[in-house]
Amino acid sequence: MNVVRSAPKSANGGTAPSILVVEDEQALGLLLSYNLEAEGFTVERVERGDEAEVRLAEIPPDLVILDWMLPGVSGLEICRRLRARESTRTLPVIMLTARGEEAERVRGLSVGADDYVVKPFSVPELMARVRSLLRRSRPERVANRLSAGDLDLDRETRRVRRGTRDIHLGPTEFRLLDYLMERPGRVFSRSQLLDGVWGQSVEIDERTVDVHVGRLRKSLSRGRERDPIRTVRGAGYSFDETFGRT
Ligand code: CA
Numbered sequence: 083m084n085v086v087r088s089a090p091k092s093a094n095g096g097t098a099p100s101i102l103v104v105e106d107e108q109a110l111g112l113l114l115s116y117n118l119e120a121e122g123f124t125v126e127r128v129e130r131g132d133e134a135e136v137r138l139a140e141i142p143p144d145l146v147i148l149d150w151m152l153p154g155v156s157g158l159e160i161c162r163r164l165r166a167r168e169s170t171r172t173l174p175v176i177m178l179t180a181r182g183e184e185a186e187r188v189r190g191l192s193v194g195a196d197d198y199v200v201k202p203f204s205v206p207e208l209m210a211r212v213r214s215l216l217r218r219s220r221p222e223r224v225a226n227r228l229s230a231g232d233l234d235l236d237r238e239t240r241r242v243r244r245g246t247r248d249i250h251l252g253p254t255e256f257r258l259l260d261y262l263m264e265r266p267g268r269v270f271s272r273s274q275l276l277d278g279v280w281g282q283s284v285e286i287d288e289r290t291v292d293v294h295v296g297r298l299r300k301s302l303s304r305g306r307e308r309d310p311i312r313t314v315r316g317a318g319y320s321f322d323e324t325f326g327r328t
Pocket of ligand 1: 105151152
């Protein structure tokens, strides 16, 4: 059985939520695992429906990303069976599908999928849905707030504050800060930021990243306030892990 397992340590020292990815397109499965792990989740990946069945009969994960068309058993059938079983009745399921027709969507939701994403989708969009679904099902497992020093980011209300001051950010600057702040100290290249914040499918010049980082900095720091974003020459940007500590 082809199970790929990995368990990164979560930032807060707790157990990272576990996600099972069931996807027979290997490249997409890998892309999803990579991005989910970067978000701090524990990921297992299987490529066949029957393998997923075996895996799900063991200890259920915290969430399943389930492709519709699979060899072995279809995603639709797996979802139906999950809902029929007591231990997995409320297990969060996001269905992936290449079909975009309304009737198919309704069918997916009627067998009990919590959310439904049509391929091709943007990875940040799917990550946002994963977080939002986990927040609903396991509020204790996903952080709604990120904070460092006097800087606070609230994902629920989408508000950012520095001390007592409200900071108004555009949607891209907000996602950029969220992305960097969740992984303090890690340096991201411009192309990694484009993938993680803007999404893989976009064709944007890497200099766009500099423009948005510049705007973000301008909003975050006034006068002599310390800049929480670090520029690493020749490498990219990171959220300064010493911010608020020194
Ligand atoms: Ca498929």
